[in-house]
Amino acid sequence: MxxxxxxxxxxxxxxxWLGQVTSVVGSALSLVALPALLLPxxxxxxxxxxLAAEAVSGVLLLLAGGVIADRYSRSTVMALADVxxxxxxxxxxxxxxxxPLWLPMLAACLVGMGTALYEPAHRAALPQLVGEQLRQQANxxxxxxxxxxxxxxxxxxxxxxTAIGPRGALLIDLATFTVSLATLLWLRLPRIxxxxxxxxxxxxxxxxxxxxxxxxxxxxxxVIMIQGTVQVFFLFGPNYALLPIVSLDxxxxxxxxxxxxSASLGMVLGSAAAARIRSPRPGLWAMNxxxxxxxxxxxxxxxxxxxxxxxxxxxxxxxxGVFIVLWYTALQNEFPETAxxxxxxxxxxxxxxxxxxxxxxxxxxxxxxxxxxxGVVAVAVLLISTxxxxxxxxxxxxxxPERPAPEPAVATA
Numbered sequence: 001m002x003x004x005x006x007x008x009x010x011x012x013x014x015x016x017w018l019g020q021v022t023s024v025v026g027s028a029l030s031l032v033a034l035p036a037l038l039l040p041x042x043x044x045x046x047x048x049x050x051l052a053a054e055a056v057s058g059v060l061l062l063l064a065g066g067v068i069a070d071r072y073s074r075s076t077v078m079a080l081a082d083v084x085x086x087x088x089x090x091x092x093x094x095x096x097x098x099x100p101l102w103l104p105m106l107a108a109c110l111v112g113m114g115t116a117l118y119e120p121a122h123r124a125a126l127p128q129l130v131g132e133q134l135r136q137q138a139n140x141x142x143x144x145x146x147x148x149x150x151x152x153x154x155x156x157x158x159x160x161x162t163a164i165g166p167r168g169a170l171l172i173d174l175a176t177f178t179v180s181l182a183t184l185l186w187l188r189l190p191r192i193x194x195x196x197x198x199x200x201x202x203x204x205x206x207x208x209x210x211x212x213x214x215x216x217x218x219x220x221x222x223v224i225m226i227q228g229t230v231q232v233f234f235l236f237g238p239n240y241a242l243l244p245i246v247s248l249d250x251x252x253x254x255x256x257x258x259x260x261x262s263a264s265l266g267m268v269l270g271s272a273a274a275a276r277i278r279s280p281r282p283g284l285w286a287m288n289x290x291x292x293x294x295x296x297x298x299x300x301x302x303x304x305x306x307x308x309x310x311x312x313x314x315x316x317x318x319x320x321g322v323f324i325v326l327w328y329t330a331l332q333n334e335f336p337e338t339a340x341x342x343x344x345x346x347x348x349x350x351x352x353x354x355x356x357x358x359x360x361x362x363x364x365x366x367x368x369x370x371x372x373x374x375g376v377v378a379v380a381v382l383l384i385s386t387x388x389x390x391x392x393x394x395x396x397x398x399x400x401p402e403r404p405a406p407e408p409a410v411a412t413a
Contacts, residue, residue, distance in 0.1 A: 028153025270321025
């Protein structure tokens with residue numbers, strides 16, 4: 001019996017997985033419906049402010065979300081996050097097109113707050129459901145189906161906006177939250193600590209500092225988090241901003257859809273492949289598979305044919321898919337379960353804190369220095385930051401040197 005079958009035969013894991021995939025599909029519906037609702041009546045500037053409100057509130061509260069995930073039942077925290085996001089989506093539905101701008105911005109803040117609560121709890125909840133030998137497969141399935149669900153949700157969102165309008169699509173998004181809520185309330189994961197959390201802001205700040213100390217005690221994890229910050233700022237954030245602009249200019253409006261679909265395909269393939277990797281040196285795999293990402297700025301800088309750029313997208317995002325699975329599995333195996341909410345929150349802060357700055361600055365910098373120079377810098381930063389981490393002990397194995405290697409998973413037919 002395959003490991004995948006073992007996972008899906010577990011009713012608790014299956015409920016957790018299905019509920020979260022449904023939520024991903026709903027969030028993708030909103031991503032398509034929201035601009036269709038706001039742009040015609042409020043314009044691009046107001047739409048940008050609403051998106052910024054969601055992003056800023058999410059980043060600012062991520063560490064608090066990690067603290068809360070480690071203090072209370074993670075399924076309860078995720079359910080609370082879903083309620084906040086439901087209220088936020090309902091606010092966007094009611095106030096998105098008309099009324100004072102601060103109302104949809106407030107609603108977007110609630111969505112961002114919900115995301116800040118949800119993400120650390122979601123990553124930290126998985127080890128409560130899946131043993132160490134199956135975590136890599138569980139992370140692979142989670143990453144692949146999330147990307148597939150996001151792509152399917154976006155396509156469904158486009159069809160729904162056309163058929164029933166953006167408000168109808170947002171109503172369906174609200175319905176998807178009820179599926180996620182039902183699974184989370186059924187799971188009722190116990191609190192990790194088993195003890196009542198000490199109340200008060202001082203205790204929460206102490207918990208946050210303890211989470212930072214847990215990461216600092218493991219230099220290999222800290223250096224990879226810093227690596228992620230550097231690469232998001234110099235490579236992935238600018239690529240996100242410039243991809244639609246450059247592809248539209250070169251190939252027309254349909255090109256961005258093909259490139260996005262190629263990225264989704266690569267992520268699904270890479271996540272699936274990561275489930276089969278068995279190596280005492282997963283860090284070597286995790287870093288080597290990032291090399292195709294150097295093709296992303298190269299394709300931005302050079303007038304390559306669209307099929308070649310699509311192929312580069314598949315290869316690059318397949319590598320990212322492998323990296324994410326190996327990285328998340330390493331964090332779940334290395335850190336105590338009582339601290340994982342804060343650890344995943346710190347990882348997310350490293351990845352997303354500077355992303356808005358990079359997205360805003362990329363078009364200006366590209367126009368100032370030119371795309372070829374911009375691409376050369378991005379490739380150099382990627383190569384240096386990818387392999388410089390190996391000077392830190394533990395990076396090759398993605399575990400602290402004193403922690404024994406995990407037992408190899410039993411091969412199954």
